[in-house]
Amino acid sequence: MKRRAGFFQRLSSTQIVYLVALATLILGVLLVNSIGRSFFSPGNISSILTGTSVLGFIAIGQTLVILAGSLDLSVPYVTSLASLIAAGVMANNPDNVLSAVLLTLGTAAVIGLVIGLIVARLNVHGFIATLGVGLIISGYLATNFKGSFGETPLAFRLIGATGLGPVPISTIIMLACAGLAMLLLHRTRVGHHLYAVGGDIAVARTSGIRVDVPVITAHVICSVLAGMAGLLLASRLGVGSPTVGSQGGYDLLSIAAVVLGGTLLSGGKGTITGTLGGVLIFAMLDNIMSVMQVNPFLKDVVRGVVIVVAVAVYARRRIVSRPERFGTKGSAETPAAQPVPAEGS
Amino acid sequence: MSTALNSGHSAILKQNRASRSERLLRALRTPGGAIFILLIVLLAAIIALNPSFGEPGSFIRFIGRTAPIAIAAIGQYFVIVGGEFDLSMGSVVTMQVIIAGNLIRQDDAKVIPVLVLMLVLGAAIGLVNGLITTLLQVPSFIVTLGMMLALLGLVLYWTGGAAQGNPADSFRQIGRGGIQNVPVLDIIPYPVLILTAVAITAFVLMRRPFGRMLIAVGDNPAAAALAGSRVWWVRTRAFIMSSLSATLAGILLVGYAGVHPSVGRGYEFTAITAVVLGGVALGGGRGWVLSAAAGAFALESLFTLLNFMGVQATWRDTVQGAIIIVAVAAASRSWQRKRKGATASAHDEQHQLAATPTPAEGAEQSEQGGERV
């Protein structure tokens, strides 16, 4: 017991995430090989990485929002709307690509700004604000769009269908966005404030931080990244679709991926790298289960169990690695938040 | 901080010395009170559009059909006021509905044993949710999300996606029948009686030590632990009550709607929305249990009103979303107004999920919370 605590203590939560990912990988190799398939074949790797792209974009944004102490449940609808704007404006004309992309991301940013203002200025909990905004967009989509709409030109479709070797372009763009988000978090003042506000808003305010700014920034970026996911989907589908976001269940799945990546749901602590690990774990898990032809209903059972078990492992580490504060007797709550920028990413 | 504490105390003192009517008026200005005003406005609007809705017979039926979601909201209230979430509620409802359909079939003798089994299962799920949340320290959002996925998946796997059919009528009577030939009302549906019993129980429970402890725990777990509460057990009991209320909602829905795998879908979000509409703060520590039930009624009235107004089906989500945001924003403002001068408005900020205020602040908080219930 002692030794295990020591082992855990030396690992950062991000390292544990990647240990879990490695374990998933080994399991995948064993299972996939057992039915005479190769886990590392280009087709399979490309399939896994494709699975990471859309969820990756959204989960990066969700990480920022969660770090700031909020939540975003509106992402599926923003993603759908983005795919419709993109495909609608492009209308199969390559000349429109740039204006469509700008308009799509601009719209997403405005939605994020509105959410951010509702959360920060009107003091509505992120859960409710984004649930409400999601419902508003969902009604708009259902009323104004009958099935798929618009068409993306061939040049734009290639982004979703092309790869460098087995690595899809979309995954590379997603990783670039992750890099930008990391820079924002670790190299800018807003990034540091984001951690501070998510850690303890009262302390952050006392120390002179304008707490609205990081919260609004996080929501704007999250919506823009949901818009990026919409662009990618428009590229892969060739059309915009009013349901493509909700089809993926990206709201809850992205939150699960973020927490699976070691970020505290209560905010203030976590890394983008960890989130990418969480997304990768999900993508590998889905891939393995698909290759093994697991019954679709049982897939959800496995997902549900893995989320809880993995997070329980990180949580264990948090218990053992923190000096005890309030004595031993069953204190059920570790005061979670500490306004400290995350451990190494 | 000490001056803040003092002014908080004097505010409470003043409040307690005020006359009954003044206190009622003030209560109505809180979010938990405002929901009743919203509810009355919505009901008045429905009756204005369709006077037959106001007849006692149809009104009592409206209460009856809202009972399942109101009961679910009461269950969700316990979890939320304790500072947690229960997202598994919808899956528990679906599971119970399908268990009733597949295990009872047309056999009246099995009604009681299966009913007992359902309650035991409900309690067990709550216990598991609670223990993983409190002892393994996994955030309840994640625990119950995992439970939601796993339960629904298992049930669909077990049944091949569709239930065998409706259970015996004697079981369905619980949710569909009522006391017949009542003067004026014509019928008192059993769900109305069950809802009344649940509401009274919940109300009493929140005035007993458990309720006060739950609010203290939701407001500031560290302080509550210092004050000698067994935080893990208080919260676990809240989860058990949430799952049991979902089970009860499921039993009523089997009667009301029949057995189908889509019964209960989305119940968790409806229940959370209802609770929040009732002025209960996400993150815990504040709110009245009966306001949560009123929130459920307001939500159902809203849907009914939209139906009667003939709003195009596709626009309803939008109207619902806008009303939720406006209601909660208004509630949040009035909490702030009420607490003005007491403490910094830190608590009312967006991230009650993380609430770890200083002990002094917490003590004052829980005191106020206890008084409010």
Next chain:
Amino acid sequence: MRNNSVRAIALAAALPLVALTACTTEPSVTQTTGAGTGSPGTNGAASSPASKDWFDQALYDTQFKQRSATFEGNPEQPYLQYIAGPMTDTSKYAAKGPKKVCFANASISNPWRQTGWITMNQQLKALQSSGVISGMETRDAKDNDNTQIADIDYFIAEGKCDAFVISPNSTAALTQAVERACQTGKPVVVFDRGVDTKCATTFIHPIGGFAWGIDTATFLSDKLQSGDKVVALRILPGVDVLEHRWAAAKKIFAEKGIQAKDYFTGADPAEIKKIISDELAAGDVKGVWMDAGDGAVAALEAFEDAGKPLPVMTGEDEMSFLTKWKQTGITAMAPVYSNFQWRTPLLALEKIFKGEQIPTEWVLPQKPILADELDSWLQRNQGMPSGHYAKFGGEDLPGYPQVWQQRQMP
């Protein structure tokens, strides 16, 4: 530090651009990684992006006629019947020995798809024991277009498939993925929802949504008076097979002066019962129209509980509705979206591997159940669960009836 971060951001932003140039200069890479969209032929094939309105007069007229068309083949085997039309010559696919089939399924998320999936698996067993098919690898997209596109690409790259069966999740979005499957030169069978390309070897479907709408709305209009109110219960917006049903019905109701009010229910019986109760509180409801029979029982119970006369109703051939119809003796009909179509793709592959001619567009019969046939359909499906579909067409398959009664699926 500011400067540093700006430089780093610029670098990161440039990265994807570099990546893009890297790949355009290396066409071989695009070739091998499933960028089949690159072929110029695809551009023309991707047809009209969906219009603002689901109603399509040409399609409506076609399906109107097909309702009374004669079907080729044995009426005892409706899953093999078709309307005479252009045929595809499949002699190039003729081959000996068992073949491997890859099936990209949209989902099994509703009772109709589950019933069909059970039937398909039993058909598979029959064809495995007769040595036509060695095995079927299935990927389930869980109602997600993006996942299904990836599923098809995976099959193309890794599946070692001898044939593809695809049940598209949506029409336009899956078009290019189906085209990529076609480019492998293997037979491709598309069923249920279509795609905007004619490259598939055959496209199997019952007559369609407009026919459903015409049958049901005409029935209700005949039984009701002009000015009567009908409540239309719809599952969800945006799904073409469902939207077509409503588009046709709406048109006919308007022509016949029937007052129709539509609601989305999510197939949740609690929701359905509330909607009907509210409508009954507001005034008389003479008819109920449904775009799928899920939850029909709850609609009728709402009338019973309110003590109102039962409506004229159209449901579906789902057992729960047929049973309730029989119990209450209402005036009703059960439109059918032929569930037996789930057998046809594998049987079509059997013909393809023999090199026989098959219909290019394989239109299966879609005949509603009327009052006079109700008893016989109930008789034939005794002991089936409430989510079972009467015209599942698998009575001659191995495992009948236990497999369907217990809804066993892999």
